[in-house]
Structure formats: structure tokens, C-alpha cells
Amino acid sequence: MALAEEIGRALWFVALDDDAAWLDDLNDMFVGCADLRMAGGTSRVHDVRRLVAENGADLVLVDHGLAGASGTVAAGALARQMPAVRVYLMAESPTRELWEDARRRGVRGVIRKPFTPEALVRRVREDMDAEARQTEALDPATAPPRAAGAHVGADAPRAIAVFSFKGGVGKSLVAANLAVAAASAVRPQRRQVALVDAEEGVGTTPTLLGVAGRPTLLDWSEYEGERVVDPAIAGRKLAQLRCGLHCVFAPGEMDRAVSRPLMDTVLGTLRGMFGLVVVDCAPQVTEAVLSALQQCTTLLLVVEPTLDCLDKVRRGVVALQAAGVGMAKLRVLVNQGRPGSGEYTAAEVREALGLQVLGRLPFDPEVRRCVNRRQPLALCAERGPFMAALLRAVDGILPGLGQIPGRRWWPWG
Ligand SMILES: Nc1ncnc2c1ncn2[C@@H]1O[C@H](COP(=O)(O)OP(=O)(O)OP(=O)(O)O)[C@@H](O)[C@H]1O
Numbered sequence: 579m580a581l582a583e584e585i586g587r588a589l590w591f592v593a594l595d596d597d598a599a600w601l602d603d604l605n606d607m608f609v610g611c612a613d614l615r616m617a618g619g620t621s622r623v624h625d626v627r628r629l630v631a632e633n634g635a636d637l638v639l640v641d642h643g644l645a646g647a648s649g650t651v652a653a654g655a656l657a658r659q660m661p662a663v664r665v666y667l668m669a670e671s672p673t674r675e676l677w678e679d680a681r682r683r684g685v686r687g688v689i690r691k692p693f694t695p696e697a698l699v700r701r702v703r704e705d706m707d708a709e710a711r712q713t714e715a716l717d718p719a720t721a722p723p724r725a726a727g728a729h730v731g732a733d734a735p736r737a738i739a740v741f742s743f744k745g746g747v748g749k750s751l752v753a754a755n756l757a758v759a760a761a762s763a764v765r766p767q768r769r770q771v772a773l774v775d776a777e778e779g780v781g782t783t784p785t786l787l788g789v790a791g792r793p794t795l796l797d798w799s800e801y802e803g804e805r806v807v808d809p810a811i812a813g814r815k816l817a818q819l820r821c822g823l824h825c826v827f828a829p830g831e832m833d834r835a836v837s838r839p840l841m842d843t844v845l846g847t848l849r850g851m852f853g854l855v856v857v858d859c860a861p862q863v864t865e866a867v868l869s870a871l872q873q874c875t876t877l878l879l880v881v882e883p884t885l886d887c888l889d890k891v892r893r894g895v896v897a898l899q900a901a902g903v904g905m906a907k908l909r910v911l912v913n914q915g916r917p918g919s920g921e922y923t924a925a926e927v928r929e930a931l932g933l934q935v936l937g938r939l940p941f942d943p944e945v946r947r948c949v950n951r952r953q954p955l956a957l958c959a960e961r962g963p964f965m966a967a968l969l970r971a972v973d974g975i976l977p978g979l980g981q982i983p984g985r986r987w988w989p990w991g
């Protein structure tokens with residue numbers, strides 16, 4: 579069985595090396611690798627933790643000959659700081675002394691450089707199997723969970739809820755196309771992405787994606803209340819679109835609402851399986867929406883630049899605060915969904931709401947054309963004004979998404 583199949587998702591790594599050509603090679607080599615993917619590369623030690631956290635990475639590969647610092651020391655420090663992440667050293671001529679020094683510092687092992695994706699996958703798998711054999715001998719109550727070891731919990735992977743307190747302001751448009759863009763294979767920073775449609779009853783997400791809206795959240799009902807669902811089972815309760823995006827849709831019938839424990843289960847599971855989870859929320863704060871707002875790491879609040887919308891949103895934000903939703907994770911996107919509706923600038927919206935505004939999405943006639951043809955905007959009008967502004971706006975929370983294919987994305991220092 580392939581490693582990704584066994585774990586339920588691909589593993590992600592971040593590379594630390596000052597050899598730009600080798601980072602380029604790694605990027606190219608792992609593009610088609612199903613088991614292991616490159617989340618990012620850098621030459622600066624202090625970028626590594628951010629790249630790991632932002633991408634929910636499982637592995638860090640550190641070059642032994644890193645200029646200006648001993649790679650072994652840097653690898654040891656990273657292993658200490660991020661105990662859930664597997665840190666390996668890459669060395670052209672690994673010696674026994676180097677291996678012993680690295681192991682002493684908590685580094686998982688030394689890999690001979692250069693290597694192929696197959697060799698690295700084999701190595702990681704062997705190490706994981708060896709660890710599993712060792713933990714099998716332990717008292718089950720004390721043994722660590724057998725898994726990828728890293729983020730198969732609800733910790734690192736990023737989750738974004740797209741919401742508003744007003745209907746028809748473009749939440750579904752933003753959520754669906756953000757998810758498609760992030761999952762799209764053409765970007766070097768492709769992520770494993772799941773989209774959760776939480777708009778029960780009359781949701782537009784299936785139309786925006788051009789697919790049938792199944793399976794739905796109610797197909798997960800038998801697992802309601804469980805912390806996580808086995809990834810192999812969860813995988814069968816998701817639709818996988820041709821662009822790579824995985825989805826679960828909102829039920830069409832209004833008589834059976836999605837409960838809060840059910841949404842908790844779905845989000846807890848998906849956050850362990852995917853690098854990015856995007857939730858499209860209904861305009862009403864239902865139980866399911868409240869679960870998403872509490873569980874997600876970033877809340878994208880879509881507003882129309884009108885007085886009516888800003889008033890509603892201001893009142894809604896106060897209510898959310900009272901419900902215990904963290905205000906620090908709120909970011910505003912101003913969407914001019916109708917021509918001529920833009921009475922307020924982004925700065926005025928920031929002042930009115932007292933929240934950080936990520937950007938302003940212009941009215942784009944391509945949107946209607948794509949929606950009418952049931953084609954995702956992110957695939958059909960990727961460089962149009964709406965998508966360009968959206969990707970630019972979210973660059974601070976999903977770095978690299980707006981980058982043009984073929985360009986390198988790591989920050990050279
Ligand atoms: N920037 C834009 N340019 C052109 N059309 C837009 C833009 N933003 C939104 N629209 C139009 O508005 C419609 C409604 O958007 P959408 O369904 O995403 O809103 P919503 O906030 O999810 O609505 P609901 O509250 O019903 O869930 C879209 O299908 C699209 O036709």
C-alpha cells in the first residue's frame with residue numbers, strides 16, 4: 579500500500595538549504611509524488627518554523643553544510659522546537675560521527691544527498707514502521723498514536739471559514755474559488771484541500787463548482803460526536819473533483835439540520851487529513867456555522883461596501899464576540915458584488931468595523947458568465963480581476979497562492 583494511502587493523506591516537507599539549485603531540483607522532483615510533497619524551501623533557519631506552521635508540514639530536511647551555521651546544530655534546534663515534526667539531515671558524504679551527533683540532538687536520521695523521491699519515501703516509511711514496531715511493545719495506554727506522527731490531530735493544518743452576516747455578498751464565490759485555486763495542480767504551493775459547504779438548504783456551492791452536491795454532511799451522521807473519523811472512511815465521504823479538490827456538501831433538505839457535534843467531527847477529521855480546509859458558511863449563524871467559526875484558524879468576513887451591510891456585520895461581530903469567537907482571527911474581504919455598489923473604500927470599511935481588511939474584490943462580469951456555465955472561476959478566469967484580487971488579498975494568510983506557475987516561491991534572504 580502506498581504511504582499516502584496508509585496514512586490517509588500525503589506528507590509535506592520543508593527544506594532548509596542554501597543551495598538554490600538543489601531546492602529547485604527538490605521542487606521539480608516532488609511535483610508528481612503522491613506520498614510526499616514539498617511545502618516550501620528556504621535558506622534561512624528562522625523561516626522554517628513559519629513555513630512548517632503555515633503548511634502543516636510533517637518533515638523538515640536540513641542541509642548539513644548550511645553556510646554560516648552548522649546544519650546539524652540547526653537541525654537539532656528545530657527538532658527540539660517542533661517535536662511532532664520529523665527532522666532529517668541531508669549530507670553528501672554522511673559519516674558515522676555525523677549520524678551519531680545528529681541522533682544525539684534529536685534528529686531522526688541522515689539522508690545521503692542527492693536522493694530521489696522514491697528513496698526519501700522509502701526511508702520515511704521504514705522509520706515509521708520501525709517506530710510502530712517499537713510502540714507495539716508498549717502498554718497500549720501509554721503508546722503514542724500510530725500515525726504520520728505529526729499533524730494527524732487538529733493542530734497545525736490551517737482552516738478558513740468564509741462567512742458574513744448578510745446573504746448574497748459572495749461568500750460561496752470566495753470560498754469555492756479559493757479552495758479550487760489552492761488545490762490546483764499548476765501552482766508550486768499546491769495544497770491538499772477540502773471544501774466544506776455549510777450552507778444548508780439553498781447553497782450555491784455545487785453550481786459554482788459545476789458538480790452534483792454529494793456526499794453531504796448528513797452522510798457523516800453515524801460518526802457524529804466522534805473526535806475524528808478514520809481517514810480511509812472519511813475519504814469515501816468526500817467528493818474528489820478533477821482539479822484535486824475534495825468536498826463535502828450541505829444537505830438540501832432543511833428539516834434535518836447539521837448539528838454542532840457533527841460539524842465538530844467533520845472539521846476535526848478533515849483538519850487532520852488536509853493541509854487546508856475551507857468552510858463556506860451560511861449567512862445565519864447556525865449551530866454548524868458556529869462550530870466552524872470556533873474551530874477555524876482564520877475567519878474571512880466578506881462584506882459588501884454598503885451602509886446596510888456594514889451595519890449588519892457590525893452587530894453580528896459583537897454577537898460573535900459574546901459567543902466567545904476569537905476576534906484576532908477575523909479578516910475582512912470587501913466584495914463589490916454589484917456594479918456601482920461600492921460606496922466605501924477599504925480604509926473606510928476598516929475604520930467602520932475596526933477589523934483588518936485584506937483587500938477589495940472588484941465587480942467582474944466574468945463571474946456571471948462562469949456561474950451560468952457552471953464553471954469554477956478559478957479555473958476559467960484565473961487571471962481575471964476577481965481572481966487576481968482574491969489571490970493577492972489572501973497572500974498574507976496563504977502565501978504563494980497568487981504566484982505565477984514556474985516561478986520559485988521561497989524567500990531568499
Ligand atoms: N465581485 C463580483 N463580481 C461579479 N459578480 C459577483 C461578485 N461577487 C458576487 N457576485 C455575484 O453574486 C452572486 C452571489 O454570490 P454568492 O452565492 O457567492 O453569495 P453568498 O454570500 O454565498 O450568498 P448566500 O448568502 O446566499 O450564501 C454570485 O453568484 C455572483 O453572480
Ligand SMILES: [Mg+2]
Nearest residue numbers: 749750777782
Ligand atoms: Mg453562499
